[in-house]
């Protein structure tokens with residue numbers, strides 16, 4: 029029997045510390061190749077560093093010549109502001125930059141939390157410094173000269189997708205600064221604080237309140253409404269058409285851009301088009317010969333943002349945690365705990381949630397549903413800091429922690445090293461408590477770091493559960509999840525069984541699964557394997573002493 033040609037798909041995770049890419053078989057999910065490249069440190073980064081890292085990771089993975097579709101997952105909330113020429117106006121403020129904490133408080137005071145006009149109902153979450161809207165308010169107040177130059181606002185994954193599609197500043201990209209070609213997806217849009225998961229639409233009033241200028245949603249590359257046949261003899265004509273039409277539609281081409289609201293006024297700011305069910309970015313494409321889908325035929329949440337001129341379909345992409353949920357094929361009842369630069373606890377539901385306390389953010393997922401999530405600023409880097417203090421690598425750090433008893437002899441670390449997002453304490457610092465001559469040992473300090481980190485995430489599970497969301501199993505992922513001491517303590521802190529998926533890049537895997545979904549037209553069924561199943565081994569002393577230490581407060585940041 030003739031074998032189906034293997035279609036390969038690529039998934040990217042452009043996260044805080046690095047860019048990772050996986051290339052998988054679209055039908056089976058089998059891993060074929062992978063690559064990675066590092067990102068610069070800091071909470072304020074030039075987006076070009078992400079672009080350079082993406083290209084390096086693609087090269088490290090052997091290129092995309094045999095890939096049929098690609099999707100980009102990434103760190104959420106980052107503020108990427110573009111001028112009319114498609115140039116980045118200033119370095120992006122990332123999710124872990126807390127300078128916009130006062131702006132978050134001001135926006136919340138102006139709009140309120142509760143009721144139909146409050147943030148919880150309108151944006152699914154209360155604004156905190158991580159969210160894009162608060163960064164835009166900071167920009168309005170701190171850099172008004174830059175606000176006047178803003179022609180579009182995008183998130184990290186949106187901007188990388190736009191560049192990958194061939195758009196960008198005229199001297200850096202084949203298709204030029206077509207801001208209307210910017211796209212995003214529901215999951216990442218839901219992390220802005222100006223897009224409504226419940227309404228499935230932008231809340232332009234919340235956007236204008238943040239930046240002080242009106243917003244408008246991008247309409248997609250109009251020219252791409254035409255049907256293209258991506259075959260060799262037409263490819264030249266296609267690229268000429270796109271370049272011509274991009275020239276007509278590009279901002280700064282002499283004619284007023286579509287989005288100008290009043291000639292004498294500042295134009296409305298372009299917000300990426302939210303690619304979702306039934307909508308392709310205007311491009312209908314015959315890819316790989318007979319495969320064809322039309323703008324009105326694709327009925328699934330994994331629609332395309334467009335097509336790279338070489339013929340590679342580009343999926344909508346996703347926020348990193350929604351990508352991980354897709355990569356793990358998380359179902360109702362699963363709670364994913366990811367311990368990377370950020371710590372996250374999230375579930376998948378079929379209905380939007382809104383938490384008036386601000387602990388749970390009611391995001392959307394990348395599969396047409398919703399993703400209630402709790403995020404901590406402090407996670408894997410706690411262990412990096414304490415293992416450095418102890419002058420040990422992660423293996424010896426694990427040995428030290430496993431040599432201590434549950435409760436670390438009474439030593440407790442409340443790990444708000446970088447301030448904390450949940451609870452919303454941007455000015456907090458970390459606190460070691462319960463230190464006595466007897467409890468202050470290398471073993472107890474190592475274990476206390478892990479216990480403190482996991483107690484914060486256990487609080488997240490409790491907050492999600494309190495909203496009526498099923499939480500029957502933890503799936504433990506992220507760089508620190510591979511640490512055996514983290515796994516052992518997780519079973520003692522969480523009150524549900526803990527499954528540890530095989531080490532992998534689940535955000536990138538989710539993006540690859542989305543790319544396959546977009547390519548094949550239905551959600552692929554790929555296997556997920558596990559390396560450990562940990563039964564509940566709750567040791568109540570750990571959480572009890574953590575609670576007591578939390579009440580001590582902390583010395584404010586200097």
Ligand SMILES: Nc1ncnc2c1ncn2[C@@H]1O[C@H](COP(=O)(O)OP(=O)(O)O)[C@@H](O)[C@H]1O
Nearest residue numbers: 043044045046368369370408422506507508511
């Ligand atoms: N065995 C380990 N024990 C503890 N932390 C680890 C271990 N291996 C990696 N890490 C940490 O995991 C983090 C990277 O995890 P990852 O999920 O890739 O983060 P991100 O997605 O935020 O880039 C780094 O901070 C690294 O120090």
Ligand SMILES: O=C(CO)[C@@H](O)[C@H](O)COP(=O)(O)O
Nearest residue numbers: 043044103104123368369370
């Ligand atoms: O802020 C969030 C989600 O709300 C984080 O998940 C960031 O998206 C970055 O996470 P990592 O780089 O740690 O994956």
